[in-house]
Amino acid sequence: MLPTAPPTVLPTRARAATAAAFATQGLVFISLTTRLPDFSDKWGLSEVALSGLLLVLVLVAGAGSVVAEKVAARRDSATLLRAGLLVMACGLPTLVLAGSQAVFVAGIVGYGFALGLVDAATNMQGVAVEHRYGRPLLPSLHGFWTLGGLVGAAVTLATATLPLGATAALAVVPVVVAAAPYLPRVHTPPDPDAVLEEAAVPWRPIVLVGAAMVVFYMVDSASAAWGPLYLEDVVAAPERLVALATFPYLLASLVVRLAGDRLVTAYGAVLVLRVGAVVAAVALAVVVAAPTWPVAVLGFTVLGAGVAVIAPLSFSAAGRIAGGDQARVDAVVARFNQFNYAGALLGSVLTGLAGAGSLRVGFAVPMVLVLALVPLARTFAAVSGPAPGATAPPPSAGGSVSSPAGAAHRRRSRPGR
Structure with a gap:
């Protein structure tokens, strides 16, 4: 009897599964962060x-990302x-249904660890x-x-008007998405301990791309953490409208990200x-x-x-340069995902410290820092081409790049160094 080939996952199915995982992560995260006032009231938190x-x-999310690096080998x-989605499904109801502060903190730790795993x-x-796909x-x-995230909001x-515990129902979403057909790894490394040998990985350009992602998360976290307060305290927005610092920001980001694939293909990442x-x-x-x-x-907005596209292009560049x-x-x-958390911490802290007297000064900090992306962008030069060794799907799986033009494009592309 002839041996049967291992089951394969079509790129289109894996792409849909990955999109569902990203959506789940945003849904759960924003659903919890928008409930922070409820958590504060329930536990009397200052x-x-x-x-x-x-x-x-x-x-803890950073620690989860570190564990993900070790396991990835x-x-x-x-x-x-x-695994991360299932841990998330356990951590979410634990923290929203907790009957004591100790269980609540344990739920935060569990969810945070899952967040790092899933993020990576x-x-x-x-x-x-x-x-x-090669694009x-x-x-x-x-x-x-x-x-x-928009759905979560x-x-x-x-x-x-429902009790905080009703949020626990969202735990079913990561359970369902965990069963999606993700892309399996084809080859196993012969020596897992040598996967990240310093001589093999070009860390310098990866760190430069990481600097770009730190800048993004500094801007993003500053907007999320201090934007509503800026509207209320500095420009006297009505209290019921302070969420307008976040919601239009997310909408504009969504539009550009959904168009980002074509923009990068047409004009290049740089x-x-x-x-x-x-x-x-x-x-x-x-x-x-x-005024x-x-x-x-x-x-x-x-x-x-x-x-919008700084973070995704940063991950794309890091994977390509590696x-x-x-x-x-x-x-x-x-x-590389750990740059995410470094930027989030720096953005919240620097904007708050610089804006202690006036948040106008606080937001002037990311206004200047974001211009660092102009020189850093050259590190992303290889992002718009297909990866070395990329295997494009057949036409039925989302389009072919096996045309003469696609072949010429592949010949022009080289991994960043």
Whole structure:
């Protein structure tokens, strides 16, 4: 009897599964963060205590990303992602249904650890799927995170009168998505301990790309953490409208991310990033100088469009520069994900410290820093081409790049070094 081939996953199915995982991550994260006032009321948390718990969440998520890097050398990202989603499904109801503060903190730790695993693994899957297609896909995949976040915000608004425990019902979503057909790793490294040998991985350009992602998360976290307070305290927006610092920002980001695949294909990652950096700086200048709250809202909205594709292109660049087999790419992406948390912490802290006297000064900090993306963008030069060794799907699986033009495009592309 002839041996049967192992089951394969079509790139189109893996792409849909990865998009669902990104959307799930955004849905759960925003559903929880928009419930922070409810958590504060339930446990009588001061602003300092709440900030401390958020710091714990970020640090534990960073630890989850470190674990993901270690596991990636031996297990594929599909397995890691499923495990992270299931841990998330346990952590979510634990923290919203907790009957004591100890259980509540345990739930935060569990969810934070799962967040780090899922954050790293979704980007591993995204890079792998993008490499299979041989063209930019991560901008639109990250767009599904934003879409999930918008749905999460809408769910919170629709269920605002329900008890906090009702949020636990969302745990079913990561359970269902964990069963999706993710892309398996084809080859296992012969020596997992040597996957990230310093001589093999070009860390210098990866760190430069990481610096770009730190800048993005500094801007993004500054907008999320301090934008509503800016509208209320600096430009006297009505209290019921302070969410306008976030919601239009997410909408603009979603639109640009969903269009980002085609933008990068047409104009290249370098130009897209440089234009986005300038747009973001202008948008933050509008925020800093805004005489009224509608002008500030306009600034935050344009800001969302300007910075939308920085994070996905950063992961794409890191995976491409890493080169080598999928195990090494996965491990590099997991380590690279830690720039995410560094930027989030720096953005919240620097904007708050600089804005202690006036948040106008606070937002002037990211306004200047975002321009660092203009020189850093050259590190992304190889992102718009297919990865070395990429296998394009057949026409029925989302389009072929086996045409003469596609072949010429592949010959012009080289891994970044």
